[in-house]
Amino acid sequence: MEAVRLRNVRFSYEEEKAVRDVNLKLEKGDFAAFIGPNGSGKSTVIKMLMGALEPDEGRVEVLEKDVTRLRDWTDIGYISQEVREFNQSFPATVREIVGSNLYNEMGFFRFLNDRLEEKIHRALKLVDMENFRGRRIGNLSGGQQQRVFIARMMVNDPELILLDEPLSGVDIKTQDEFYRIIGDINSELNKTVIMVSHDVNVISSHANYVVCFENGRAHLHRSDEFNYDSYLDEIRDSSLQIVPDHDH
Numbered sequence: 001m002e003a004v005r006l007r008n009v010r011f012s013y014e015e016e017k018a019v020r021d022v023n024l025k026l027e028k029g030d031f032a033a034f035i036g037p038n039g040s041g042k043s044t045v046i047k048m049l050m051g052a053l054e055p056d057e058g059r060v061e062v063l064e065k066d067v068t069r070l071r072d073w074t075d076i077g078y079i080s081q082e083v084r085e086f087n088q089s090f091p092a093t094v095r096e097i098v099g100s101n102l103y104n105e106m107g108f109f110r111f112l113n114d115r116l117e118e119k120i121h122r123a124l125k126l127v128d129m130e131n132f133r134g135r136r137i138g139n140l141s142g143g144q145q146q147r148v149f150i151a152r153m154m155v156n157d158p159e160l161i162l163l164d165e166p167l168s169g170v171d172i173k174t175q176d177e178f179y180r181i182i183g184d185i186n187s188e189l190n191k192t193v194i195m196v197s198h199d200v201n202v203i204s205s206h207a208n209y210v211v212c213f214e215n216g217r218a219h220l221h222r223s224d225e226f227n228y229d230s231y232l233d234e235i236r237d238s239s240l241q242i243v244p245d246h247d248h
């Protein structure tokens with residue numbers, strides 16, 4: 001099954017041409033790393049895949065449907081580049097944070113019935129956090145909070161997982177843990193993953209495709225045929241920059 005298909009997609013922010021004629025096809029179970037310099041169009045494509053932006057031209061399909069007609073938004077899971085450090089006094093519990101993604105299913109009284117509680121339990125188990133369900137999110141370590149956010153994303157059992165630089169400002173140990181969990185979700189649950197990442201370890205150990213963005217265009221490479229060092233040399237020569245960016 002096709003998980004993602006972009007056909008001749010273009011998008012401009014007013015004057016700024018952010019995406020120029022992008023074509024892309026990923027099958028269910030693929031893991032694609034989006035790489036490219038700042039401003040090359042990665043986040044804009046992610047936003048179109050979420051249905052948050054509509055293309056000016058072309059088509060964006062998710063799970064073989066035009067994304068604007070996708071009925072079930074729970075098929076798409078997303079973690080953004082916002083840094084999620086909760087201060088200690090933030091009152092929500094782990095259970096409430098994960099449950100907040102079940103809002104659509106809660107019905108009129110916003111009540112978590114046994115079936116929804118079971119979903120929360122399963123999602124927390126997936127990230128090995130079931131013993132923390134009653135804890136306040138603000139009292140957990142950065143790495144534990146991050147696992148809770150993976151659980152929140154997984155509670156609806158999404159088919160397509162979009163990760164837009166979720167690791168900026170996080171230490172190496174926490175990053176490795178995150179990659180391991182996402183890698184398992186991809187390989188064991190056969191979920192399709194798209195991750196904006198400049199980490200060569202992700203590319204070599206988890207991604208089967210690398211999508212290189214440059215000035216609003218995208219090129220797909222198989223990760224085992226992709227030479228990251230010569231890619232970096234090219235970028236360096238052209239004086240384009242690759243740094244995590246929080247401005248937009």
Ligand SMILES: Nc1ncnc2c1ncn2[C@@H]1O[C@H](COP(=O)(O)OP(=O)(O)OP(=O)(O)O)[C@@H](O)[C@H]1O
Nearest residue numbers: 013016018037038039040041042043044045245248
């Ligand atoms: N909200 C916006 N309004 C106007 N222009 C924007 C907006 N968001 C992005 N752009 C512009 O569109 C282009 C593509 O931006 P995009 O955020 O998709 O790049 P990116 O590859 O994700 O970059 P980064 O690595 O810095 O996050 C850039 O030139 C950017 O300045």
